[in-house]
Amino acid sequence: MSTQEVGKYRQFFDVDEKYFPCIDDSAIEAGAPWENTYPHETFIELLKNVENMLGGSTKRSVWIHGAYGTGKSQCAHALKKILEVPEEELKAYWNQYEPLKNNADLLNKIIGHKERGIVTAYRYASGGITTPRDLYFAIQESVKKALESSPCVSYMGENTLKESVLAWIKEHKEIFDILLKKPEWVATFSQSTSDEVINTLEKSSDVKNLMDNIFKMADKEGITAMSLDGDKLKNWLKDVIKKNDIKIVLVWDEFSGFFKQNRNSLDEFQKIVALCQEAPFYFIVVTHQTESIINSEDSTWKVVQQRFHFSEISLPDNIAFNLIGHAFNVKPAALDMWNLCADDLNNRLSTSRAAVMKAARISDPITSGLDTNCKNIAKGLAAKGILVTTPIGNNKYAYGAAVLAGDQAKIDEVKKTIKQNSTTAKLVAEGKLETVLSLPPALKLRYEMNPGNGNLVSVTSADFTKKINELKDAPVGWHFLAVIAFAKNDDEAISLRKMIKEAAQNEEYENIVFIDALSTVLGEDDFDAYVDFAAMAQYYHDNPKLATENTIKAQQVLAVTWKNRIYSGSISC
Secondary structure: OOHHHOOOHHHOEEEOOOOOOOOOHHHHHOOOOOOOOOOOHHHHHHHHHHHHHHHOOOOOEEEEEEOOOOOHHHHHHHHHHHHHOOHHHHHHHHOOOHHHHOOHHHHHHHHHHHHOOEEEEEEEOOOOOOOHHHHHHHHHHHHHHHHHOOOOOOOOOHHHHHHHHHHHHHHOHHHHHHHHOOHHHHHHOOOOOHHHHHHHHHHOOOOHHHHHHHHHHHHHHOOHHHOOOHHHHHHHHHHHHHHHOOEEEEEEEOOHHHHHHOOOOOHHHHHHHHHHHOOOEEEEEEEEOHHHOOOOOOHHHHHHHHOEEEEEOOOOOOHHHHHHHHHEEEOHHHHHHHHHHHHHHHHHHHHHHHHHHHHHOOOOOOOOHHHHHHHHHHHHHHHOOOEEEEEEEOOEEEEEEOOOOOHHHHHHHHHHHHHHHOOHHHHHHHHOHHHOOOOOHHHHHHHOOOOOOOOOEEEOOOOHHHHHHHHHOOOOOOOOEEEEEOOOOHHHHHHHHHHHHHHHOOHHHOOEEEEEOOOOOOOHHHHHHHHHHHHHHHHOOOOHHHHHHHHHHHHHHHHHHHHHHHHHOOOEO
């Protein structure tokens, strides 16, 4: 059947109709989707830079820039959502796209940061920011709004701002009493005198509304001494971060206007940005290309630049085809018909397809229906036991003839058994993960239970309690007792991290150092790869060469792939 006999492409494809030509604050309020953000190379690089920032490997914030139309705002919107959506939603997005699937370690690191508490604030446009005071209030307003909507925040920093307010009111009681008698403020304040305000501020645990009213009054009446300045803002942010044990990320899109309005007064701005040197407050700005904004000869600009890691968003020529490909989905009801006519269509388009690929510098084929059909046939033969699937790495498989009919079913049973028996402790031991921290000789003697071999005591969610109970009763001498924690998956990591937290607060275990390597779990993909290779090692037990090859590959998943990810990832004590 040819496509000429069928009709129009719309019979076969659904196209995502949730399209916003421009991402701004109104589009976000209207529910502009973020999940359709295609993870091209520069976006993934942005995510890596942000992860480095959150992980503490750099003391710089991130500056997103790029030419008009490259999707900077879409990337900023997606970044904000990645940092705040539930883990399941983030994983669903990650699994949509092959470039992200190939960066599973990045996903695990981001999830680890999110578990420790991140509050993400967002602001759009900055043309109205003409003074440092405008900047301070805009930052506080945006952060405060994010704090109020965050489930991991209980303290709003009232105490930090309260002290300076109290000092001013006590010193200017007569002025404050006069202001309170104005009709506007009589209707606003429940207190009628400065003494009543002072008493409430000093004795009440909830002064949020009162503080808001005081700042409104100060702003309206021009009381600049009570206004927010750079130091007060920094102290407030540090207080909020410390008391709630969180990190704060402020994403400010369309920030170019600020630099145009404040070219000669950037000192206060860079002071706020420098806060990330003292506390986990990160200021992510989004602008047009920096060449149009920055004066590289200006000494102040040089200081500002040193506070940021620059991430340029660009779109390669061939990215349009990836974007189009992910916008089109074959309708389930039309799938069979599409498979019938796809071969004919591809045959007639081979010449033009080759020309487009050459012009767009695309090296991967534009897949035909024939390729899909071949894969389906091979899968069908494997299901019948005529072929067996052999792992070749990177989640890819080769098909080969089964030695005996039904061998694939036997292999699947072996896989099932290996999965059931592969406890995290067994995987850790097989991968020799207890040696992931390379201790210098002096620390080896101090921390290890068996001096000289370099091994720390590994713990998992299944054996954690047993092992630390054994350690607490062990003779200490001049040794430090330490355990290092590993997890096979995210559920185990969450459970074990909770156990570590409880144990660390228990005086029984006060002499034990808990080392947390839980941000880098083995993960489903790598575990499946390990199981595949281990199963094939058993399948080829009569062929020593193939059995050995697959045994080595299984061990490499643990001792090389997982171990290296842990080594390069986030480890905390």
